[in-house]
Amino acid sequence: MIDLQPVKGTRDFFPDEMRLRNWLFDVWRRVSVQAGFEEYDTCVLEHEELYIRKAGDEISKQLYSFEDKGGRRLSLRPEMTPSLARLVLQYKKSLSFPIKWFSMPQCFRYERMTKGRRREHFQWNADIIGQPEMVAEAEILMLLISACESMGLRANDIRIFINDRRILNAILSQLNVPHELHSAVLVIMDKRDKISPKALGKMLEEIGMSTSQVEQLNEFLSKSDLQELKDNLKDTEGIEELQHLMQLMETAGYINYLEFDISIVRGLSYYTGAVFEVNSPGKQHRAICGGGRYDSLLSTYGGETVPAVGFGFGDVVVLDVLKELERFPELPRTLDYTIIPFDSEQVGIALKIAAGLRLQGSTVDCNFSMKKMKKSMQQANESGAKNAILLFPEELSEDKVVIRNMQLREQKPIKISDLIFLRSKLLEYF
Incomplete structure (x- = not known):
């Protein structure tokens, strides 16, 4: 062996x-x-x-x-x-x-x-x-x-x-x-x-x-x-x-x-x-x-x-x-966003949002484990993400997502177009 x-x-x-x-x-x-x-x-x-x-x-x-x-x-x-x-x-x-x-x-x-x-x-x-x-x-x-x-x-x-x-x-x-x-x-x-x-x-x-x-x-x-x-x-x-x-x-x-x-x-x-x-x-x-x-x-x-x-x-x-000497700096993992879809049909939009945010210079991870809400939030905390972007079906039907501030534990719906410049829109300028 x-x-x-x-x-x-x-x-x-x-x-x-x-x-x-x-x-x-x-x-x-x-x-x-x-x-x-x-x-x-x-x-x-x-x-x-x-x-x-x-x-x-x-x-x-x-x-x-x-x-x-x-x-x-x-x-x-x-x-x-x-x-x-x-x-x-x-x-x-x-x-x-x-x-x-x-x-x-x-x-x-x-x-x-x-x-x-x-x-x-x-x-x-x-x-x-x-x-x-x-x-x-x-x-x-x-x-x-x-x-x-x-x-x-x-x-x-x-x-x-x-x-x-x-x-x-x-x-x-x-x-x-x-x-x-x-x-x-x-x-x-x-x-x-x-x-x-x-x-x-x-x-x-x-x-x-x-x-x-x-x-x-x-x-x-x-x-x-x-x-x-x-x-x-x-x-x-x-x-x-x-x-x-x-x-x-x-x-x-x-x-x-x-x-x-x-x-x-x-x-x-x-x-x-x-x-x-x-x-x-x-x-x-x-x-x-x-x-x-x-x-x-x-x-x-x-x-x-x-x-x-x-x-x-x-x-x-x-x-x-x-x-x-206990002089080690605190160096936790940090992410600007973690994107959480809840079913396989949302994977494409999750990738699209991730691409747009990364083009702006944000650090973004996607959680494709498709876990329930409680487990997904636990994983978001462990990832060091500042914000979680939640892809709920009801909000997605209105071209919105829910963004949650992980530190304040506050969340609100936001239009996807307000959140990012989508890659397809950005490319139109070139």
Whole structure:
């Protein structure tokens, strides 16, 4: 017998769930357009090499990959940024930089499922490409704050924890950790909140760090003040850039959302500068959103170095957070009209009225169940209809119907010609 359950880690969306999903997508799309971003999309299938080349070992192990009939190795996209890089490189000569683009793709990763983590999810991506200054980070952060506020989340509900990869690299360089180990160290450091300090230290030593280096690294990671770090580091470029970003956000009025957190690393290996995650102030959940600067990604695919910054904002965790905080919007099904005939001879006139009302822009459903009055009214209530149009024989004989306001529970007869411009009449004007 066929398995009727969805594939493990994936979801079906019933109509009420689709209303919630569409509401979320509408928020993402509206704030993006308001901030001057343009929407784009790519195919869910990409060449496997696109991800293996630069996303990092962890992503590579989570790919849904297969060989097609032409012998090509393909993957379902696990994230959007490599596809964006490919697209920009393909059409770079015709693009006018900087560009501000967004998308809302469905992504797939074969990973262990936990709360807030599935094997497929939708993700809002927003990126600014071709803008080297930190104002790009400021715009990106303001965009995601606008989205959170539009969902009903405020500064006491969420925090943007921010760091800079250059600070972490400066620490590792000062500890004489070889440059070729930096990427591997940062991937391990990204697990800092998920495993014990002892296990973390063991993993760092296994890739080549000494016990002394691990101890000194932990000492640096215990510092929560940017100025204190600056006083103890030789290379302060990352700190100075982050301080500048903080000043921009303070001037814009959003500084209360930001918090420096040296433990923020972001596991993907292509980040080069500022990195950030959005979470609850106490980090009770998985990150709602994460992103950062990735200036070198395009060059790894054969192009020139192009400055870029962006984020990915998944649907699963934020919906869990909104549910816990009781911030879900009320999204009942709504209809302008439901038309109720009471015998089969009235079906034609019901369709004719429905067509006329729809041409006016109304949302209209027809109930052809031919139930008795009480049951029909119950179904009309359940449908969310504002009005019910009742086709009673006596009124129809006078070219009338009865229209009932479902909220006021009031009804009156009305001529069909007064209710709508019938399609046949409307066509006479063309």
